[in-house]
Amino acid sequence: MDYTKKIIYQSNYWYNDGLKKAQIRDMSGAVLSLRRSLQYNRGNIAARNLLGLVYYGRGEVSEGLVEWIISKNLKPRDNIANYFINKVQNSASKLETINQAIKKYNQCLSYCAQNGEDLAVIQLKKVVTDHPSFLKAYQLLALLYLHTEQYAKARQVLKTARKLDTTNEMTLRYMHELMNVRGKRNRKAEKNKKGETVEYHLGNETIIQPKNSAIKELAGHFTVMNILVGAAIGAAIVWFLIAPAVNQSKTESHNKEILEYSEQINSLESQASALQKTLDNYRASGEDAEADAQTAAQTVESYENLMAASSQYDSGSYSEDVIADTLINVNREVLGESGQARYDELTGNIYPRACDIKYNAGNESLEVANYDNAITQLSAVVRMDESYDNGGALLNLGLAYMGNGDNDNAITYLKRLTELFPDTDKAAEAQANLDTISQQQAAEDGNTEE
Known part of the structure; x- marks a missing residue:
C-alpha cells in the first residue's frame, strides 16, 4: 500500500471540505476540517494558509498570524502567506486598534466577574466598533443583553455574530435561549389577554368585551380622592426621584471618567511589553514551525524507505x-x-x-x-x-x-x-x-x- 499517497489524499480531502465550509461562512466547521487536514499532513501549505484566513475572518488575528508564520517557515518562497503577513504588518495602526480591542474585551471579562455588566456593555460596544469581525466580543455582548433582558438588542447582535460564523456552537446556543425566552413571554401575554376579556354568545354570534373589574366600578366614586392622591404622589416623585436622579447622573459621569483614566493607564502599562511579547511569539512560532518541518520531512522519508524495502522484499529479487x-x-x-x-x-x-x-x-x-x-x-x-x-x-x-x-x-x-x-x-x-x-x-x- 502507498502510505504517502494515502496520507496526502486524506489531507487534501479534509482541505477541500474546509474550503467548502469557509465559502458558506461555516467557520467553526472549516476550522475542524482544516485541523484534521494538517493532522494528516503538517506540510499542507494550502490548508495552513486557509486556516489562518478563517481565524482572521472571525477576528482571531494572532491565531491567523501563527498559522501563516508556520507556513512561511515550511515554504519560504512562492507562498501567499508572505502577502498576508506583510499586509497585517504594514497596517500598523489597524493592528494596534485590534490589539487595544482585545485588551478591552479582556477588561470586560473582569467587569462581568465583578458584576459590572453596565460598564462591560459600554466597553463591548466600543470593541465591536473598532474590531467589527471580533466574534467573541459579539457573543459576550449578546450574553449580557440576555442577562439584562434586552432581548431585541440581543437578537440584533446574534444576527451579526451568525453572519461571521453560521454554525458557531456558542452563537446557536444563545439564539436557542433567546427563542425560549420569547416563547415564554408570548405565552404569558396571551394568558393575560385572555383573562381580561369575557365572551358572550347571542344566537350564532360571539360577542367579546372587556371584563369589568371591581376597581373600575369603584373608580367613578373616588375620582376626587384619586386626584388628591395623584398630587401627593407627584410631589413625592419630585422629592424622592428627581433629586436622586441628578446625583446619579453626576455619579455616572464620574464613573465614566474613572473608566477612561483606567483605560489610559492600562494602555500605557501594556505598551512597554507589547513589542517584546510579539517578538517572543514570533520566535516561539518559528522554532515550532522548524520542528514541525523536520518531523514532516522525517515522516515522509521513513514512509518512502518502508515502501521501498517492502517492494524489494515482495519482489524476491534482493538479498x-x-x-x-x-x-x-x-x-x-x-x-x-x-x-x-x-x-x-x-x-x-x-x-x-x-x-x-x-x-x-x-x-x-x-x-x-x-x-x-x-x-x-x-x-x-x-x-x-x-x-x-x-x-x-x-x-x-x-x-x-x-x-x-x-x-x-x-x-x-x-x-x-x-x-x-x-x-x-x-x-x-x-x-x-x-x-x-x-x-x-x-x-x-x-x-x-x-
Whole structure:
C-alpha cells in the first residue's frame, strides 16, 4: 500500500471540505476540517494558509498570524502567506486598534466577574466598533443583553455574530435561549389577554368585551380622592426621584471618567511589553514551525524507505543485506499503526539473516585491514541488533575504529560493550583496548607538553 499517497489524499480531502465550509461562512466547521487536514499532513501549505484566513475572518488575528508564520517557515518562497503577513504588518495602526480591542474585551471579562455588566456593555460596544469581525466580543455582548433582558438588542447582535460564523456552537446556543425566552413571554401575554376579556354568545354570534373589574366600578366614586392622591404622589416623585436622579447622573459621569483614566493607564502599562511579547511569539512560532518541518520531512522519508524495502522484499529479487540497507533508515516512531506493523514484520524476517551477512563481511574486511568497509558493515549490524554475537559486533566495530585512527568512536563502542556484557571475555578484551587507547593519549599529551 502507498502510505504517502494515502496520507496526502486524506489531507487534501479534509482541505477541500474546509474550503467548502469557509465559502458558506461555516467557520467553526472549516476550522475542524482544516485541523484534521494538517493532522494528516503538517506540510499542507494550502490548508495552513486557509486556516489562518478563517481565524482572521472571525477576528482571531494572532491565531491567523501563527498559522501563516508556520507556513512561511515550511515554504519560504512562492507562498501567499508572505502577502498576508506583510499586509497585517504594514497596517500598523489597524493592528494596534485590534490589539487595544482585545485588551478591552479582556477588561470586560473582569467587569462581568465583578458584576459590572453596565460598564462591560459600554466597553463591548466600543470593541465591536473598532474590531467589527471580533466574534467573541459579539457573543459576550449578546450574553449580557440576555442577562439584562434586552432581548431585541440581543437578537440584533446574534444576527451579526451568525453572519461571521453560521454554525458557531456558542452563537446557536444563545439564539436557542433567546427563542425560549420569547416563547415564554408570548405565552404569558396571551394568558393575560385572555383573562381580561369575557365572551358572550347571542344566537350564532360571539360577542367579546372587556371584563369589568371591581376597581373600575369603584373608580367613578373616588375620582376626587384619586386626584388628591395623584398630587401627593407627584410631589413625592419630585422629592424622592428627581433629586436622586441628578446625583446619579453626576455619579455616572464620574464613573465614566474613572473608566477612561483606567483605560489610559492600562494602555500605557501594556505598551512597554507589547513589542517584546510579539517578538517572543514570533520566535516561539518559528522554532515550532522548524520542528514541525523536520518531523514532516522525517515522516515522509521513513514512509518512502518502508515502501521501498517492502517492494524489494515482495519482489524476491534482493538479498536480505540489500533490503536491510533501505530498512535501516526507517524511523519506526513516526509511522502510523499499520506502518509500524509492516515495519516489524519486515525487520523480523530480514534483520537476522542480514546481520549474519554483514557481520561476516565486516570481520573479513577487519582481518585484511580494510577498516572503512569493516566500519560500514559492522555499523549496520549494530544499528540492527546492538547485542549481536553477545557483543561481538560492538567489539569488532570498536577495533575497526581503532585501526582507522578514530579513537573517539572506538571508545564509544568499546565502553558500550562493557556496559551491556560485563564480566565476559569480550568485555575484558574491550577494556584492555580502552586501556591501550588511554595510554596512547597520555603519551601523546606528554610529548605535546615537552
